[in-house]
Amino acid sequence: MSIRAFAFDLDGTLADSIPDLAHAANAARRDAGLTQLEETQIESYVGDGTESLIARAMAADMAASFTGTAGQKEALARFDQHYLKGLTLRTTLYPGVSSTLKELHDCGYRLAIVTNKPERFTLPLLKELGIGDLFEVIVSGDSLANRKPNAEPLQYAMEKMGVSADEFLMVGDSKNDILAARAAGCKVAFVSYGYGDAKTIPNADVTLTGFDELMSWLDTQD
Ligand SMILES: O=C(O)COP(=O)(O)O
Numbered sequence: 001m002s003i004r005a006f007a008f009d010l011d012g013t014l015a016d017s018i019p020d021l022a023h024a025a026n027a028a029r030r031d032a033g034l035t036q037l038e039e040t041q042i043e044s045y046v047g048d049g050t051e052s053l054i055a056r057a058m059a060a061d062m063a064a065s066f067t068g069t070a071g072q073k074e075a076l077a078r079f080d081q082h083y084l085k086g087l088t089l090r091t092t093l094y095p096g097v098s099s100t101l102k103e104l105h106d107c108g109y110r111l112a113i114v115t116n117k118p119e120r121f122t123l124p125l126l127k128e129l130g131i132g133d134l135f136e137v138i139v140s141g142d143s144l145a146n147r148k149p150n151a152e153p154l155q156y157a158m159e160k161m162g163v164s165a166d167e168f169l170m171v172g173d174s175k176n177d178i179l180a181a182r183a184a185g186c187k188v189a190f191v192s193y194g195y196g197d198a199k200t201i202p203n204a205d206v207t208l209t210g211f212d213e214l215m216s217w218l219d220t221q222d
């Protein structure tokens with residue numbers, strides 16, 4: 001079966017959102033009287049949703065988890081305020097993303113977003129980046145009971161678009177994207193320019209070093 005539909009991860013795949021995420025996380029740390037962290041350190045905390053990002057960023061510890069303490073809730077509220085004020089101050093689409101998405105859309109492929117980012121950030125971010133109208137399904141980290149690496153968001157997107165797993169390709173930059181695709185039984189492309197650590201990433205069906213390589217890979221499939 002050939003590919004008819006795509007699910008795209010957002011952070012680290014379509015958009016380089018670290019500068020604004022790091023700025024907001026550091027602003028939440030400043031509000032709590034903590035020192036500023038390097039962007040690269042905050043980058044390593046992204047991928048499991050905003051609550052995890054905040055728990056890790058406030059503790060400066062990858063092993064920290066969000067347990068809903070008063071301090072974490074306060075930090076999350078502060079982060080929300082800061083991030084919503086500047087979702088796209090320094091966030092940009094990666095090279096080739098806009099043109100490739102438009103080409104896929106014009107060719108009749110069905111496009112979805114499957115991100116762990118909460119909906120309150122996902123929807124305005126896609127709009128500000130000028131690509132929101134290209135997607136017929138947008139599944140955020142808090143849209144359903146489970147998020148990636150669970151199969152549920154991909155299964156939901158496939159059902160909404162009426163495509164089967166062998167017609168569906170997940171494109172993402174993290175372990176969660178690959179595990180979710182495997183759990184849902186669909187193919188997966190790993191983009192190596194994102195935030196995932198290639199050393200810890202399970203095997204994907206294809207690795208793309210640039211987003212526009214998707215078109216040439218697609219030509220090889222049937
Ligand atoms: O916000 C996150 O934790 C990650 O978002 P992503 O799933 O689009 O990479």
Ligand SMILES: [Mg+2]
Pocket residue numbers: 009010011012013047172173174194
């Ligand atoms: Mg990602």
